[in-house]
Amino acid sequence: MPNNKMDRNIILRCSEPLVETRYNSVGEFIWKRLEEINNDKICMIDAVTELSITIGEFKQTATDIAVALLDRGVNQSSLIAFYGPNSIQHAILRVAVQLLGVTFMPLSPTFGQYEVIEKVKSVGADIVICSVNDLAKFSKLLNSNYNDKIKLVLVFDGKHGKYLTYDRLFKESKFIGRNLAKVPHYDVKSRDETLFLIHTSGTTGAPKCAQVPHRMFLNDVDIDNTSASSMVSSFLLPLGHISGTFALFTKLCLGCTMVMFSDCNDEFIAHSIQKYRINCLSISPTVCKQMVDHGLLDQYNMSSLKVLSTGGAAFPADTAREFIKKYGLMFRECTFLPYILSFKTPYAMTEYCRVSYKMSTTDYEPGNCGHITPGTELKVIDLSTGNSLGPNIDGEICIHGAKMITGYRNNAKAWAEVVDNKGWYRTGDIGHYNDKECIFITDRLKELMRIEVDQYYIKISPVEIEQYLQTHPSIAEVAVVGVNNKVGIHRPRAYTVLEFGHSVTGAEIIKFVYDSLARTKQLTGGVVFVDHIVKTKEKHLFSCPVSPR
Template identity: 25%
Template sequence: MTTSSLDSTPLDPALSHTRGETDVPLLTQTIPENLAATVEEFGDRDALVDVQAGRRWTYSEFLADVRRLASGLHRLGIRAGDRVGIWSPNRWEWVMVQYATAEIGAVLVNINPSYRVHELEFVLKQAGIKAVIAAPQFKDSDYTGMLAQVQPNCPDLELVVLFGDEEWESMVSGPTDADVLAEIRAGLTNHDPINIQYTSGTTGFPKGATLSHSNILNNGYFVGELINYSEVDRVCIPVPFYHCFGMVMGNLACTTHGSCMVIPAPAFDPVASLKAVEQEKCTSLYGVPTMFIAELALEDFDSYDLSTLRTGIMAGSPCPEATMRQVIDRMNMEEVSICYGMTETSPVSTQTRADDSLDRRVSTVGRVGPHLEIKIIDPSTGGTLPRGEAGEFCTRGYSVMLGYWEQPDKTAEAIDEAGWMHTGDIGEMDADGYVKITGRIKDMVIRGGENIYPREVEEFLYTHPDILDAQVIGVPDPKYGEELMAWVRLKPGRDDLTAEEVREFATGKLARHKIPKYVHVVDEFPMTVTGKVRKVDMRKTAVEILGMA
């Protein structure tokens, strides 16, 4: 499915269909070839820092340790095409395993750190995982115990290696079989599968998006290009490695540019993130909006020296305008970039540029990325819509996954015969090609025949002086089919907000049918590990709260 060149058929500028620039060529290397080239140029520069572990590597040291681990994996019987699971929070070992598996052509399977036995067993079986490399435990997750529990039910699983155990230590301190590795690298191609990432699975079991060297290497490269990464950049990565945001937009964006990967903590901690920026003089900081909100809310926020920051990436879900302005003004991230995408597209499809206006960066997810093509269609007819009309966002190009692992039917549902990935997201494109994502097709609320996009109502609720964050869902209603319910997080000092107060605030400012009938105050929203709000969980809870179950 992956294509390396764009269709050159002329496009109608009145329609929501654009292509990215192609002046910078696609990378044709494999991940190990690209890493070796980076080391050749920037061997003495910092490659990786794990702040809490107190460890750091230059690029030359990093490649040496990656190849030592790759040799160890090969001696244990791991071959090109074998699936190797990684189950761990963000640690230096995760990054080593990412690049060591690529060295020998093994397919890295990212296992969500929050999985429990049921989900773990599903992924181990579905991907046919031969070996799992894991942290012994983290917080309340006993990875060692859970792996021991499921191993008898997973016939493909031959090997479990835990960080720090005898097997692990022998791999990371053993010899490097340079000739063997060189022979393996020579046999790899950039269209080989190299990574399986399971989708969040908000409905049913997760699906394994299968990605090639070309998919993720190029996506990381172009994400870095658009925020002007170079060997002087130091990137603080508090977002999870198991997801594209961490391992592609973070790690691969760095290693394709000679930039330094900085791990602030195993899991997100606002204090650890800002300390890492200050200590390591980071130039870039990543996060989903809730992470930036948490950092900005720290009582001692102003005590941190963030003067080295210039850029960063915000993704995962749309950002409140007020938060975006604070990130630029108070965190010095003048060139902060908004990215939009999905696991199945490696992940980024659109991105704001460093020179985009503030308004573009707070109100859109940018323009199509290099070597990619996007369009907005009417989901009922498949026809491309005029500019400014809302419809389903579709994309094609080098970034589209190879498919869902061993699920050809699901792949065919997502990627059409012309190679377009149908995202299920609602978007609209303006005259200059900038895109707004206004929600999921399945999240759209239909009240009395009126289509309501929750994002519009959420943006309005952010203007309420007591509301810190808001999410809007549809709940069943006997008269209108659906009514709106707002879940809100309040600013410090406020402990309640009624639907009547919201209605008074909204009257005259928002169309009557868009004013929420119900308001539910919460401390936190149910989230996926990648920072996406789980509206499916909110709807279930809402039905119970309202006595509709």
């Protein structure tokens, strides 16, 4: 356990020093690590196709693809938008881009056409890399005037008559006849340069585009876990999320074997654990509960499991204890889906990589997020006075340290609203620390909705749904709120004021959203027509007098 200290301002710090690497770029760091791993070791296995690739094959293919991308016009100013499911090809392309030192932007697999267009245009992405099944999400963009800015469209699976495919790019790489002179190909002169961009709901308001620097990964990666190279780890985290993006880089550096899942259910996961002897399982609380409820712990041999990491929502204690009792494994409950195979990732967010981790593995304690990570400071403040609070008193958690993003792209105002002049980030999370200085998250200040999607949970801002609804010609004003169900998952509901003289049904508004927004932003809570909307200064719905209709 770290020997954390509190100063007179009641700030928690880890006594362990932050160990910094000598590298400026993630690409160089990954490459140096891969060179130390046996080329014959299995790097990845596709759980669906059962195809596999060794470390040596992965390195060679990634460098060949990187050179082919250069030949296709990718340069230092390129900004690459990635969209699509997990796959070996997708992973190779991600690493190839890092070998070049080019900035990229992962797009959430839940995004619909509207979100894809808005995100790509807002940052000026000029290269699109996606799966063939998701190409339709870009069709409107590629058929608009913006298409003149798109230099390259690459489909990383399947065949396509119009756009470049992965197979064709791979064949081209064999005829180029040169290697990268250095890694990264383009210089990364500072660790504060942007590694990738990713959209986040932040503390409140409309989604923002976070600038994730190389420093954020390099200051957080833990490669001292010597047992990790012998581990087989599930890879269920979407590459379109920050968790999946960091997981790919970290697990490559650790040398563990990754079993890649693109689409799955609870029984397929259980079957894969038995088949591939998976040791480390990162999974959502919902799927874990399904595995217990469906009797899969008895139907499949999952005795290979050593560590179970989960996050995104409160984990049912009885389910956790079933896994612990059955297999005697380590259990990690996280407030942010884990991405590092050092088994110490309980509390993180897009704006700050890892706030805390758990060192002790002997006792399972629901809600315990562990201790402060090296290089991080944390305080809990009173919401009324702003004063720092002592142990076991709930307040807003604020963080400061070396693993923070550099800000929100083209939105300095939004960043200034959540970071004070001393660099403290107000997380919007309510919680406390106990007498052992372990962190507990108990509530949210954030104006966010928690939505369940497949095997994980995501938090979305109602503002983006509101902004899209306000493009409807019949809607004068709208407020979207999350309606809780019995397990704490939100269903978005739109309280709607119509333009004078206009008429539209709730079903038509629901379809309007369905046609363009992500499935996580569907109005599953329905539409309620109101005369007017009053909001508090915090922008929460205050009252909606309903007129008869």
